Amino acid sequence: MALRPIKNLKEFSTANERLEGAHLLCPGCAHSMIVRELMNATDDNLVIATNTGCLEVSTAVYPYTSWDTSWIHIGFENAASAISGAEAMYKARKRKGTLKDPDAPVKFVAFGGDGSTYDIGFQWLSGAIERGHDFTYICLDNEVYANTGGQRSSSTPVGASTTTAQAGRVSYGKKEKKKDIVAIMAAHGAPYVAQVAPNKWKIMAKVFQKALETEGPCFINTVSACTTEWKFDPKNTIEVTDLATDTLIFPIYEIVNGTELNILYRPKKVLPVEEYFAAQGRFKHLFKPENRHIIDQIQKDVNERWEYLQRREEARV
Amino acid sequence: MSKGVLATPKRGIRELGAEELVGWDEVTQGTILETFETEVDNVAHIRPEERPYSDFSSYTATVASWRVIKPVYNRDICIDCQHCWVWCPDTSIVSRDKQMLGIDYDHCKGCGVCVEVCPTNPKSLLMFAEAEEPEVALTKWPEKKKKEK
Ligand code: SF4
Numbered sequence: 001m002a003l004r005p006i007k008n009l010k011e012f013s014t015a016n017e018r019l020e021g022a023h024l025l026c027p028g029c030a031h032s033m034i035v036r037e038l039m040n041a042t043d044d045n046l047v048i049a050t051n052t053g054c055l056e057v058s059t060a061v062y063p064y065t066s067w068d069t070s071w072i073h074i075g076f077e078n079a080a081s082a083i084s085g086a087e088a089m090y091k092a093r094k095r096k097g098t099l100k101d102p103d104a105p106v107k108f109v110a111f112g113g114d115g116s117t118y119d120i121g122f123q124w125l126s127g128a129i130e131r132g133h134d135f136t137y138i139c140l141d142n143e144v145y146a147n148t149g150g151q152r153s154s155s156t157p158v159g160a161s162t163t164t165a166q167a168g169r170v171s172y173g174k175k176e177k178k179k180d181i182v183a184i185m186a187a188h189g190a191p192y193v194a195q196v197a198p199n200k201w202k203i204m205a206k207v208f209q210k211a212l213e214t215e216g217p218c219f220i221n222t223v224s225a226c227t228t229e230w231k232f233d234p235k236n237t238i239e240v241t242d243l244a245t246d247t248l249i250f251p252i253y254e255i256v257n258g259t260e261l262n263i264l265y266r267p268k269k270v271l272p273v274e275e276y277f278a279a280q281g282r283f284k285h286l287f288k289p290e291n292r293h294i295i296d297q298i299q300k301d302v303n304e305r306w307e308y309l310q311r312r313e314e315a316r317v
Numbered sequence: 318m319s320k321g322v323l324a325t326p327k328r329g330i331r332e333l334g335a336e337e338l339v340g341w342d343e344v345t346q347g348t349i350l351e352t353f354e355t356e357v358d359n360v361a362h363i364r365p366e367e368r369p370y371s372d373f374s375s376y377t378a379t380v381a382s383w384r385v386i387k388p389v390y391n392r393d394i395c396i397d398c399q400h401c402w403v404w405c406p407d408t409s410i411v412s413r414d415k416q417m418l419g420i421d422y423d424h425c426k427g428c429g430v431c432v433e434v435c436p437t438n439p440k441s442l443l444m445f446a447e448a449e450e451p452e453v454a455l456t457k458w459p460e461k462k463k464k465e466k
């Protein structure tokens with residue numbers, strides 16, 4: 001087990017990268033920031049499975065691979081199953097003494113977008129967590145099927161315009177609430193579940209390390225700002241993510257053993273949600289007079305949710 | 318191999334145990350792309366410049382043609398904070414021994430994130446037109462900005 005020092009960025013920056021450039025993710029994509037950080041958080045060997053999605057189609061474009069680790073892709077939905085299989089085989093071979101280097105530390109990680117995590121791969125993920133494999137699942141949550149043209153997923157938040165939930169004369173975009181995937185995963189009794197964002201690099205690195213260290217299935221939802229579908233200038237990825245965490249639209253917290261909730265980041269100054277919306281084209285229509293009440297409703301929901309998280313943190317249940 | 322252009326695959330895939338290379342449309346479902354020419358132990362302990370990348374690694378490819386603007390780096394102002402390193406989505410900030418060395422223009426897509434997160438005043442990274450020579454760009458660096466009151 002070799003976690004990399006993350007006390008400060010200078011130390012962290014001595015990591016030897018294991019995700020190569022010239023992948024085909026959009027300029028400014030947060031996916032690769034998150035993946036790089038996960039891989040840089042440890043020196044252990046990594047076995048990584050990836051669901052179909054932007055990350056997968058962009059990092060394995062024949063004849064190139066951007067992965068310097070063992071990497072498996074099978075289908076849209078089954079990174080959790082693939083990594084379960086790899087982990088089970090590893091354990092079996094260790095038991096049988098057929099591993100070449102049985103003492104080399106190995107970590108098993110799966111990546112999926114929100115489409116493959118919240119929707120298409122949901123039951124595969126649920127099964128893998130219930131079976132208790134020793135792996136870390138990371139959802140790159142950009143709240144949309146970005147790879148196929150921006151269709152809504154069950155992670156798309158209320159009020160966002162997508163190609164299949166379009167804002168227009170009669171609609172303000174998606175009407176249904178975003179699924180609370182963190183709560184659902186915690187309810188599985190997973191030993192470690194968290195939500196983090198790449199703008200808070202240190203919290204994210206710590207959470208990744210905690211997940212890698214924890215035995216059993218861990219789930220981490222990462223906020224992954226999408227310049228293409230959220231419609232903002234690629235240079236602003238971190239700025240938009242700052243707004244996501246500081247408006248509390250994306251609170252940063254962990255849940256240990258399904259009960260112990262800890263808030264990991266409290267903004268010094270909580271910003272109104274409309275600042276987050278104003279930075280992205282997908283929420284543009286919310287500023288029309290007839291849609292203002294949607295912003296007010298979302299602000300109310302965000303406040304209530306923050307209150308709820310704080311109470312749960314206090315109550316330790 | 319020289320830096321290849323993406324999507325011009327003149328090479329083939331070697332199926333497990335096979336001698337011959339086959340094309341993408343002939344390969345058995347289930348493909349293995351070998352990142353390295355030779356077996357490597359744990360790449361986390363090997364610096365990128367010392368790794369035996371094969372032609373299959375995107376390290377050997379370039380996306381330089383995606384750029385219309387590019388970041389230029391000014392060593393004189395840089396404080397080696399590594400913000401640009403941690404947030405570059407394209408593994409294009411080269412840092413060694415806690416020092417920022419420069420930009421890998423083969424892999425940089427010109428997104429501009431590194432410039433936005435650079436905290437110095439003036440910034441140690443600025444965007445310039447792709448055609449601008451970095452040496453010329455450095456002569457056009459702005460002065461330190463006074464704090465607005
Ligand atoms: S412009 Fe973007 S891709 Fe290029 S070095 Fe800066 S952050 Fe990396």
Ligand code: SF4
Pocket residue numbers: 394395396397398399400401402417431434435436437441442
């Ligand atoms: S962000 Fe700016 S100051 Fe910090 S290491 Fe990069 S170039 Fe230097």
